[in-house]
Amino acid sequence: MIPNYTINSTDSERMHLLAQLDLDYSAIQTTFSNITELAAKISGCRISLLNFIDQNTQWSVASYGMDIHQTSRQDTICKFTLEGEKYDFEVLDLSDHSHFNNLQFIRSNPELKYYYGIPFYFDKRVALGTLCVMDNVSKPLSDEKKNLLKLVVKEIEERLLLLFNVSDLEEQLTQVERKKTKLAHDIRGPLGGIISLSEVVKSEGLKNSPEEMLEYFDAIHHSSSTMIELATDILTKNIKNGSTSKDKRLFDLYTLKEKVNQLYAPAALAKSIEFEVEVNDLNSEKKFPKTKLLQILGNLVSNSIKFTPAFGRIKVNLAITAKEHANLLRISIEDSGIGMDTMQIASIGRGESSSNLGTGSEHGFGLGLNFVRELIDQLNGEFHIDSDLGVGTTIKISIPFT
Template sequence: MNQISSFHENELDRLLALSNLGIDYYEPKQGLNYLTELAAKICGTEISLVNLIDSFTQWSVSSYGMDISQMPREESVCQYTIHTSSNEGLEVKDLRNDERFKNMFYVKGSPNLRYYMGVPLTSPEGYNLGALCVMDSNLMHLTDDVKEVLRLIARQIVDRLRLNNLVADLKNKLKESELNQKKLAHDIRGPIGGILGLSDLILEEDELTTHQEILEYTEMIKQSSLSLLDLSKDILSKEFDGNSNRNRDLREGETNLVKLKETILKLLAPQIKVKQIDFDVQLNPENQLESFSKLYVLQILGNLLSNSIKFTKAGGTITVLMNLKRNELDLILELSVEDNGIGMTSSKIHEILEAGTSTHEGTRGEQGFGLGLNLVKQLVNQRNGTLGIDSKLGVGTKFTIEMKVN
């Protein structure tokens, strides 16, 4: 395997590990702000950030001393930190003297950063999901002991992210247990109804009236069955009716179409503004308030839209259609992302759907790592969904996705 293929395979595994954390980059991350501030205080720096890095974007999920939520991956310093050969991290003594960073907006303008020290946020499986970094507008010197403490804080941050994910998973399993309880209640109604019917037939037989013992047993069966039916009614009445997912407060790990639209507009606002994209999100109003699992949804939609923005010229248009429909007990999410960008050849579409993809520069020279669409394909497959691509060079591209979001 050549070096580029090896990098792409490892990078895809890293992106999948990040996606499996199920993080909503705009939701509060419990326990992170304290650790982020602690890192800055221990190092004596003005700024500290917890950054998670996907295929297109660096997401600052916790910050101290700097109000920032995201930046393009290719403009970040932490993109180099996650690819350091050891867990020692990356130290840049003076960003002004480093060819990679001297022309970046955060060096040439406010906050006029000079010093950077970052350590990777490494998962138990060995994937660097992002970085904890400290920065300052002055030249700094950190001792080896301080750097070691910074690495310890980074491990605590990873543990906290995993813990938050486990808690959300437990809540989802509890909800699943409640749904199974509903199914159980329905399942026992049939046999119990049969017992009641049999009991009625026996009670209606005149020749059995002299058999007092049989009558007593039959009456006991009937009363027991009635009590079980009452129990099943109690179970079913506890928020398990067909509309229980509609017009209620969203639980952890859930979203709805209205909330999803609001989230992606926040996530992509900087990219849309830079390229002056005409961005339109349309919802099917029928089920727009019904809740569903957001596992992988933000990662899938975010990567699709970042790709469309990347390959759409300034002033171009991107249209997103979202629909949620029911198929018996399943909730099906339908997504459509259409742009009037540069388009793709049929061979490129085949490469994405069958063999993975390679990197290309965007319409403004944006760097890519060739894995955003490959990641989308992998995540859609994990939800047993389908990904369709319709594209024409010079005209644009339309992505369609259909997947279960139970």
């Protein structure tokens, strides 16, 4: 039985959890690379995919037997696996069901018939995606094979939890290094003053101070010099060695451009939309935290693709404004889509959700822009929409960083 597919509160929970995990889908492939091959071998099916599913896209971070990286959520079978009442979901002949028989990979090569999918969870909280196996021959799996695949899903969940714990540990190490560097900076000034004072006392003390006081200040001088050397050593090690964990969590503008192109240019190309990511070279070498940026940009770009017609245009501009006490990462997404009227913009400003069909009949999920605002607020950033109905939309965001 095919479950009724509806958008519900679970989608909002999934979006927030994915934002918390802050996954870079293009960078975690090696973590799960052998999982899909194992699933295919166990099931005897030609194709196996491991997918994360957000509000617009199914991201296949690992695949076997099929070279695929992303699919529009509405064109997937796995969305039913997430929403079904059962733990797993099986379709013996996809071509027999109206939900699926119009999908391209069922109507044409590889002409899939059989599907079996299992959702995976993060910390038993909410399903984030699926492990699925597919074949062009209808071949129901035995209970033994299904149970083995469920064990594979447990491995996925354990790796995902490990991935999160490692990322969390890296963040903690980064915070420790920041505190260490700040401590080293903080103690240099006062101790430098102590050394200067002790030198003055030493030079004057031969005439005016007892020998015991000279010995006391000599000890202060020695101790302070040692602490200065220690602080310098800490700073030097930070400069020479850097922070591996910190570097992993930093982007520059060209790294961000590469990620955006890698993740979203294929979807624009599939809809015959001209897609361009432009970098302002001024301050482009500055590093900034990547935290939540891919979720923010992903939602905004996906939204633009959804509401821009074929042969339209989307331009993303990335820039950094350097200021005395903080820098600003500035991002604008401009499209030639259907645009919004003042009432729609006001509705977004009030945090109200709405769901609309895209220009290619894509389903809307009523979460995107409001969710983006939440993420930007968490980063102390600003969010602005400028749109004309029938002309297009420009969204500008700015996020401070040090």
